[in-house]
Amino acid sequence: xxxxxxxxxxxxxxxxxxxxxxxxxxxxxxxxxxxxxxxxxxxxxxxxxxxxxxxxxxxxxxxxxxxxxxxxxxxxxxxxxxxxxxxxxxxxxxxxxxxxxxxxxxxxxxxxxxxxxxxxxxxxxxxxxxxxxxxxxxxxxxxxxxxxxxxxxxxxxxxxxxxxxxxxxxxxxxxxxxxxxxxxxxxxxxxxxxxxxxxxxxxxxxxxxxxxxxxxxxxxxxxxxxxxxxxxxxxxxxxxxxxxxxxxxxxxxxxxxxxxxxxxxxxxxxxxxxxxxxxxxxxxxxxxxxxxxxxxxxxxxxxxxxxxxxxxxxxxxxxxxxxxxxxxxxxxxxxxxxxxxxxxxxxxxxxxxxxxxxxxxxxxxxxxxxxxxxxxxxxxxxxxxxxxxxxxxxxxxxxxxxxxxxxxxxxxxxxxxxxxxxxxxxxxxxxxxxxxx
Numbered sequence: 034x035x036x037x038x039x040x041x042x043x044x045x046x047x048x049x050x051x052x053x054x055x056x057x058x059x060x061x062x063x064x065x066x067x068x069x070x071x072x073x074x075x076x077x078x079x080x081x082x083x084x085x086x087x088x089x090x091x092x093x094x095x096x097x098x099x100x101x102x103x104x105x106x107x108x109x110x111x112x113x114x115x116x117x118x119x120x121x122x123x124x125x126x127x128x129x130x131x132x133x134x135x136x137x138x139x140x141x142x143x144x145x146x147x148x149x150x151x152x153x154x155x156x157x158x159x160x161x162x163x164x165x166x167x168x169x170x171x172x173x174x175x176x177x178x179x180x181x182x183x184x185x186x187x188x189x190x191x192x193x194x195x196x197x198x199x200x201x202x203x204x205x206x207x208x209x210x211x212x213x214x215x216x217x218x219x220x221x222x223x224x225x226x227x228x229x230x231x232x233x234x235x236x237x238x239x240x241x242x243x244x245x246x247x248x249x250x251x252x253x254x255x256x257x258x259x260x261x262x263x264x265x266x267x268x269x270x271x272x273x274x275x276x277x278x279x280x281x282x283x284x285x286x287x288x289x290x291x292x293x294x295x296x297x298x299x300x301x302x303x304x305x306x307x308x309x310x311x312x313x314x315x316x317x318x319x320x321x322x323x324x325x326x327x328x329x330x331x332x333x334x335x336x337x338x339x340x341x342x343x344x345x346x347x348x349x350x351x352x353x354x355x356x357x358x359x360x361x362x363x364x365x366x367x368x369x370x371x372x373x374x375x376x377x378x379x380x381x382x383x384x385x386x387x388x389x390x391x392x393x394x395x396x397x398x399x400x401x402x403x404x405x406x407x408x409x410x411x412x413x414x415x416x417x418x419x420x421x422x423x424x425x426x427x428x429x430x431x432x433x434x435x436x437x438x439x440x441x442x443x444x445x446x447x448x449x450x451x452x453x454x455x456x457x458x459x460x461x462x463x464x465x466x467x468x469x470x
Contacts, residue, residue: 074104076185076193080133080167083183083195086117087169088130093117106186106197116183116200119207123267124181128173136166136182144182147269147276153308154301156273161199163187179266179278202272206305210275210297213307214262217254222247232306237459242427249431253311257283259290273299285316313432316442319451319466321380321403322415329382329400331466332444336397340375340382348376352393358385373398379409379419383467402467413451413464423459441469 074082079100086096097105097113105113124130136144144166148158158164169181186196209228216224225247226240233243259281268276275297282293296308320327328343329335340347351374358370373386373396386398405411405419412418416429427433433440440451448469454462 074101074193076135076165079104079185079193079195080135083117083167083185084130084133084169086113087120087124087181087183090118090121100195104192104194106194108195108197108200112197112201112204113195115204119204119267119270120181120183123179124169126174127169127171127177127181129171130169131172132170134168134170136168141166145271148271148274150274150296150298150308153298156299156301156303158199158271158273161186161196161272164196164199165193179268199272203270203275206272206275206297206299207267207270209305210277210295210307213295213297213309214265214277217251218262220251220255222251225250229307232304237424238427239424242424242431245428246431250309250311258293259283268294285312310435311432313430313436313440317414318442318444319414319440319449321382321405321466322412323410325415328411329403330444331400331403331449331468332447334397334399335384337395344375344377344382348378350375352386354393370398379407380405380411402465404463404465406463413466417451417461417464419461419464421461423453423455423461426453426461 082096082099086093093114094110096117097110141164145158145164149155164184164186167183167185171177184196184199185193186199188194213225213228216228222244226243229246229250230238230240230243258279260279264280266278266280268278270276277295279293279295281290283289284291294310297305298308299305318330320330322328329340335343337350352371354371356369357372360368360370362368368387370385370387373384375382375384381404382400383402383404384396384398385401386396389395389397403413405413407419409419417426423434423438426438430440438453438455442449449466450469451464451466453464456462
């Protein structure tokens, strides 16, 4: 016979087992009810909850709480709050949201095509899974120029969820480019240099070049950007590319107003950089110079004697005698034009000329190109010379590298450019100023 203590222990054990079985049953029932209530959220219901949070910041908590954990796809409340806040800033200018639509497959392809870039290998969005794009529709603004869109992810079982990684990485990319704008506004050259510097090879882009670039960006926004940051338009947002449109910037003529795009790109190698294609200059006319004196410039007309008076006696003046162009004057006479190359020590001048005598020694023509080479004593606009390094060039024209080391300008309604050849050490071997190709 069991003792009183043994009977008491058995009673306690039985009670514990009963409670444990009962507790498991309760938890199972609750979980079953949760699954019944929450896992049936359709794509449309999920989209509506997100839109509610975008439309009204007081609804963010309720919307997040109404989404079951599996359909949150690992997204935290903080990330959800920041994401819908960003989208709210896009949506607010369009008026009241009245409905939404899920883009067709063709429209989705066009939307995600914005994440690619013709000049850079951008990281693929494939790793973020099958994504649907939702567009918010408005009564007042039926066809917004920059619509408010977000994505939902299709899960393997055919249900939908938020796109947790896509949203989290999109926020990081968005914050990166907005920080860039903030550093410009604060005129923080050091911080801006830290943002733009890492993508450039140190062998060419020495620290002074990066700092000069940063200063140039700050000056551009101060002098040319008319829109306030609150007016910048978010054109596209994804984990691999974010694009802002600045509606009003001044062109080089300081009269024409145009839009300006700024993008953040994430490459296949994970590198992140800002693409902000700022004009490399104000398009001032370039001159051939010697010892600080302006000599000749492309687009101007000169006679053979003018060239001698300005430059001295040439080493040679050559024409192959082939007609390259012609024109008819007011009297109906046809005038034939020829190429003429006049060489001096270290510089060649190419003209399109009309001969004035049968010996072809007297002519008048337009200077079409200037080429400086081989230890030349000549410079372009007292600044650029053969033998200088591209790093030195970027201290003068900080953005010229963004245009393939080509400086462009306009003179007398014609387009001209300055381009270069250089060796493996980035030292300039020739400077060419000519009509744009």
